[in-house]
Amino acid sequence: MAVSTIRPGGALPVHIQELKQQMAELQVQLGTGRKATTYGGIGSGRSLALELRGQIARIESYMTTITLVDLRLNVMDGALSGMQDVVGTLHGAWLIAPYETGSDGRTQIQHTAEAGLSQLVQLLNSEVNGRYLFAGRDSETRPVASDRAILEGEGARAGLRQVVSERAAADLGSDGLGRLAVPAAVGSAASVAEDAAGHPFGFKLAGVTSSLTGTSVTGPAGAPATIDVVFSATLPVAGEEIAIQVALPDGTSREIRLVATTAVPPGAGGFTIGADENTTAANFETALRTEIGRVAAIELRAASAVQAANEFFDFDAATPPQRVAGPPFDSATSVVDATAADTVFWYRGDLVTPARESALARVDEGRTIGYGARADEAALRNAVKQVALIAVSRFDASLGTDQERYEALKARGLPALSGGAGAAAVSDVATELAHRHIAINAARDRHRETLAFAEGTLDATEGVDLEETGVRFLRLQTQLQASFETTAILARLTLVNFL
Numbered sequence: 035m036a037v038s039t040i041r042p043g044g045a046l047p048v049h050i051q052e053l054k055q056q057m058a059e060l061q062v063q064l065g066t067g068r069k070a071t072t073y074g075g076i077g078s079g080r081s082l083a084l085e086l087r088g089q090i091a092r093i094e095s096y097m098t099t100i101t102l103v104d105l106r107l108n109v110m111d112g113a114l115s116g117m118q119d120v121v122g123t124l125h126g127a128w129l130i131a132p133y134e135t136g137s138d139g140r141t142q143i144q145h146t147a148e149a150g151l152s153q154l155v156q157l158l159n160s161e162v163n164g165r166y167l168f169a170g171r172d173s174e175t176r177p178v179a180s181d182r183a184i185l186e187g188e189g190a191r192a193g194l195r196q197v198v199s200e201r202a203a204a205d206l207g208s209d210g211l212g213r214l215a216v217p218a219a220v221g222s223a224a225s226v227a228e229d230a231a232g233h234p235f236g237f238k239l240a241g242v243t244s245s246l247t248g249t250s251v252t253g254p255a256g257a258p259a260t261i262d263v264v265f266s267a268t269l270p271v272a273g274e275e276i277a278i279q280v281a282l283p284d285g286t287s288r289e290i291r292l293v294a295t296t297a298v299p300p301g302a303g304g305f306t307i308g309a310d311e312n313t314t315a316a317n318f319e320t321a322l323r324t325e326i327g328r329v330a331a332i333e334l335r336a337a338s339a340v341q342a343a344n345e346f347f348d349f350d351a352a353t354p355p356q357r358v359a360g361p362p363f364d365s366a367t368s369v370v371d372a373t374a375a376d377t378v379f380w381y382r383g384d385l386v387t388p389a390r391e392s393a394l395a396r397v398d399e400g401r402t403i404g405y406g407a408r409a410d411e412a413a414l415r416n417a418v419k420q421v422a423l424i425a426v427s428r429f430d431a432s433l434g435t436d437q438e439r440y441e442a443l444k445a446r447g448l449p450a451l452s453g454g455a456g457a458a459a460v461s462d463v464a465t466e467l468a469h470r471h472i473a474i475n476a477a478r479d480r481h482r483e484t485l486a487f488a489e490g491t492l493d494a495t496e497g498v499d500l501e502e503t504g505v506r507f508l509r510l511q512t513q514l515q516a517s518f519e520t521t522a523i524l525a526r527l528t529l530v531n532f533l
């Protein structure tokens with residue numbers, strides 16, 4: 035007869051089955067390092083484990099975002115540093131560069147600026163994984179046209195050089211007098227007037243001061259504005275002067291100054307006191323025309339180039355670049371909106387979204403950081419504009435006024451290039467983005483600490499002590515082996531053997 039203890043369903047087989055089940059569970063724990071393969075097997079800690087895993091998943095998502103943004107910000111920081119180097123190098127070189135033109139009408143500074151513009155364009159077209167970093171929200175569009183297109187145009191589309199040339203013609207007028215009319219003196223009266231009222235080109239008469247004895251000076255008054263100078267029998271004294279204040283297109287102003295002299299000819303900036311008031315008026319009119327032409331060739335042309343660059347580079351979603359309405363250009367009276375068909379738009383990215391808000395990164399619960407940038411931001415646009423204006427300028431060594439025009443352009447360009455006089459600088463953008471980079475890195479440090487704590491707590495909740503589990507496994511293995519041996523002995527036991 036069989037021993038009841040080892041029959042199926044008996045105590046020993048059931049015990050062996052329990053040992054085998056416990057060993058299987060321990061074997062899984064040794065293999066996975068976890069208490070169970072399901073949350074139900076964790077017991078009362080399952081709610082905590084679920085919460086911790088959710089927290090870890092959120093943190094890892096934030097960390098992934100932070101890693102990507104960190105890469106982009108590093109590339110942007112490198113681009114902005116490169117831009118500062120280009121601008122700084124050009125500024126330093128221009129401070130000490132002499133006026134020496136080559137056969138192409140360019141000084142060494144123009145060559146340096148042209149190379150610098152190429153670098154600026156490349157830096158502003160920086161990308162990471164196909165995403166352009168200075169295009170605002172329109173990150174799939176290459177934001178800045180090529181340096182060659184900016185300067186020289188593309189096909190039927192005008193570049194900066196053509197826009198500057200057209201504006202110069204409109205500002206200087208057909209006679210080179212800056213859209214001022216200086217008629218022949220009538221008796222003892224001379225005058226100067228704007229050629230027409232209301233247009234934006236050329237000199238604008240802003241005021242006049244005079245120390246000329248026996249001379250009546252009135253204006254500017256009327257439309258178009260006019261200044262009248264009437265001499266009398268009491269003639270001016272040598273050394274006395276008259277200064278006409280004129281406003282220039284770029285918002286600056288200058289004086290057209292004439293000094294009374296007895297010299298014949300009077301020399302630059304002077305007019306000869308004649309035998310009577312009529313002769314003096316005629317001499318004054320001739321000298322005034324000459325001096326207006328000289329100042330126009332120097333200061334007005336420099337100011338005109340600056341204004342043309344402003345109208346070419348400074349545009350937004352509501353106001354496109356501006357062009358002189360023409361031809362003819364030398365008698366133009368208005369500007370018109372440029373179109374993408376007739377003008378190179380140097381910037382082609384997003385024009386609507388505020389720069390920093392054009393790229394947003396959620397780096398924590400309730401914490402979103404804007405780190406976008408646009409190449410047409412005032413600081414970055416200013417750098418491109420100033421370098422391009424220098425690069426496109428040309429000078430003629432045979433013209434005595436061109437060296438002075440070079441200095442006039444330099445006087446305007448150096449402060450603008452350095453970000454002085456209230457102009458935005460590339461470093462301003464770099465600083466803003468650096469603050470956001472610091473905030474993002476701080477969030478990453480917080481997440482690392484929180485992640486380490488959460489993973490540690492989760493391990494304590496779901497995990498097992500491998501050494502303890504190994505000891506338990508060996509102990510069960512020994513028990514199971516002993517149970518098998520006992521079962522084998524009992525299985526061979528008969529009544530005969532027992533007796």
